[in-house]
Amino acid sequence: MRDSVRQAAAAHRLLRNIGMRELVTVEKIRTVHRHPDLPGATVSIDEVRGAGVFVETEVLRSTADGSAEMVEEIERSLGIVGHPTVSLPYRDLVMNAANDRRCAGPARRPAGAPPAAA
Template structure:
C-alpha cells in the first residue's frame, strides 16, 4: 500500500537544545546525527521551484537515493502549512549517486542547488510510522520537522498536530518553503554564509525572515536557470 507522507517543519533556532531535551524526556529515542547532502534538479521546460516539485539525489553516508515529489497544490498543502504527498524513492547502490547525477544531466535536467544538513531522527516506541527530525541546515538554520506516514492524509494531520502540541512545538513558526528554496534564496542573494554549520553545529546568522524569503523566491522564479543546450534535432520522418 502506498502511504502518504504528512509533514510540517518549524524553525526552532536557539531553542534546539530545549526541544531535544523535551523529546528525550517524553521517551523519544534519537538516532544519528547523520550528514545528508541533497542535490536538487529541475526540468529545463518546467520550473520546479514554481510548481514546488522535488527531484533530488540524496547522499547519506554510504547510501543514496533518488526522490521525486509531485507538485504542491491546494490539496497537498493545507492552510496550516501541513504538506501531504506520496513520494517516489529509488534506492541507489554503492557509487551510483554520481552516475545518477550524470544521467539526470544527460536528460537535460538543471542542477539547482546543493543542500547539506545534519539530521537527528527521533522515534517513539509506541508510535510507529512517526518521526521527528532535528535538522541543522548549512547556512540556513535549525528546524524541527514532524513526519507521519499514513494511508489517509486526514488521519496523519490529526496525529501530527497532536504530537506538535505534546512536544511544545506549536509556538515556533511553521515554514512552508523547502530547504531547497531557502538555500537558493541565500545563494542567489549572497546572504552572509557565516560559519559552516556542519563544523560548528550552530548557525551564525539570525532567524530566517520568511516574508523576505518569499519575496526572494518570487524573484528567483523569474530568473531560474534554464538549459543552455541546443535542442536535439528531430529524427528524419519516413515518407
C-alpha cells in the same frame, strides 16, 4: 570507489549530457526519533547547511482520524506549537539564503573602528 559514489557520478554525467545544470547542493543531516508509546509517529530534526534547523512531525495511520490531533499533541509537548510552518523545499531555502548573503555584501566596519583580528 564506493558504488554509491560511482552511481552519483554517473547520474550527474547523465543530467549534464541531457542539458541539465546544477542549481544547488543541499546538504542535510536528518535525525529521526520515535516513541514506543506512539506507534506511527516520528519526529525528524533536519540540519540543513545554509538554511537552518527544521523539525518535522509525522503521524502515519491507515486513516486520518486523530492524526492532526496527535501531531498537535506531540508538538505541544516539544514546545513548538505556533512556530511558523515552512512550505518551501530545502532547495529553495538554501538558494534564497545564499542569494541573501551575496546581496548583503562584505561586512562593513564603522569609521574609525580597528580592523578585525585575523
